Amino acid sequence: MERLALRSRGGAVFWCLVLLIALPVLAEDAERGQIIQTVREFARRNRVPLDPNFSPNEINSFRINYITNNPEFSATGRIMVSNRFAFFFAVHDTNVEVSYFKLVNPSMSALIENRPLSELASVAAKTNLLTEETAFRLAKEYFKLQGHKDENFHAPFFKQITFGNKEHDPKHYFAFPFYEAEWVRKDAKNVPSDLQQVMLPNVVIRVSGITSNLEYYSKVSLPVGKDFETSFKAPKKGVKPK
Known part of the structure; x- marks a missing residue:
C-alpha cells in the first residue's frame, strides 16, 4: 500500500510537471495561430499578392516579444512569409492586429x-x-x-x-x-x-x-x-x- 501511495504521489507530481511545461506551450501555440490568422486576414483584405492560405512552411521567421510590465496581456512581434512579406503585429488583451506591413x-x-x-x-x-x-x-x-x-x-x-x-x-x-x-x-x-x-x-x-x-x-x-x-x-x- 505504501509503495502504491508513493507511486500515486509520484504520478501526480509527474503529470503536474507535464502540465506546467505543456500549458505555456499550448498557450503560445494558440497565440501563434491567432497571429497567423490575423496576418492572413490582412493579406486577404488588402489584396496582398500572397496566398492567404499560405503554408506554415512558408514562414521564414516568427518572433513574439511579451511585454511584462503591462497589467494586461500585451505582446509585439514580427513574421516574415516567403522572404517577401514582412508583418509586425501587436497584441493587447485578446486583440491582435498587423501594425506594420512591407512588401520586399x-x-x-x-x-x-x-x-x-x-x-x-x-x-x-x-x-x-x-x-x-x-x-x-x-x-x-x-x-x-x-x-x-x-x-x-x-x-x-x-x-x-x-x-x-x-x-x-x-x-x-x-x-x-x-x-x-x-x-x-x-x-x-x-x-x-x-x-x-x-x-x-x-x-x-x-x-x-x-x-x-x-x-x-x-x-x-x-x-x-x-x-x-x-x-x-x-x-x-x-x-x-x-
Whole structure:
C-alpha cells in the first residue's frame, strides 16, 4: 500500500510537471495561430499578392516579444512569409492586429539603398499605372480598410516619391511610380510640414504605381484596433485645448 501511495504521489507530481511545461506551450501555440490568422486576414483584405492560405512552411521567421510590465496581456512581434512579406503585429488583451506591413520589392530597395543613378533611372522608367489623383484615392481606400477614420486625423500629407531636385538638377531628378500618404492624429500639436524626424501618432501608407497595390503600411503610437483609446472630441471654437 505504501509503495502504491508513493507511486500515486509520484504520478501526480509527474503529470503536474507535464502540465506546467505543456500549458505555456499550448498557450503560445494558440497565440501563434491567432497571429497567423490575423496576418492572413490582412493579406486577404488588402489584396496582398500572397496566398492567404499560405503554408506554415512558408514562414521564414516568427518572433513574439511579451511585454511584462503591462497589467494586461500585451505582446509585439514580427513574421516574415516567403522572404517577401514582412508583418509586425501587436497584441493587447485578446486583440491582435498587423501594425506594420512591407512588401520586399527590389525596385523600392533600390531607392532606399541609394543605388547607382542608372538603377534609379530604371525604376523611374517603369510603367506607372497611377496618377496622383488615382494614387491618393487608392491610399485612402487602404487607410479605411484598416479601420481608420478620417475624422480622427488631420488632412493627410501626400506625395510622389522622388529623387533629386527638379529645378536645380533636372537631369538627375527622378519621379518614381510610388506614392505615400501620411495621416497624423488630430490630438497631435504643432504638426510640421516635414514629418520625417518626428514620431507622432500617425498612419503611413505607400502604394505602387507598378502594381496598383499596397506596398507599405504602418501605424505609430496608436492603440491596438482603434485610433483612440476613447472617442476623440475636437475642442470648441475659441476654446484652447488643455
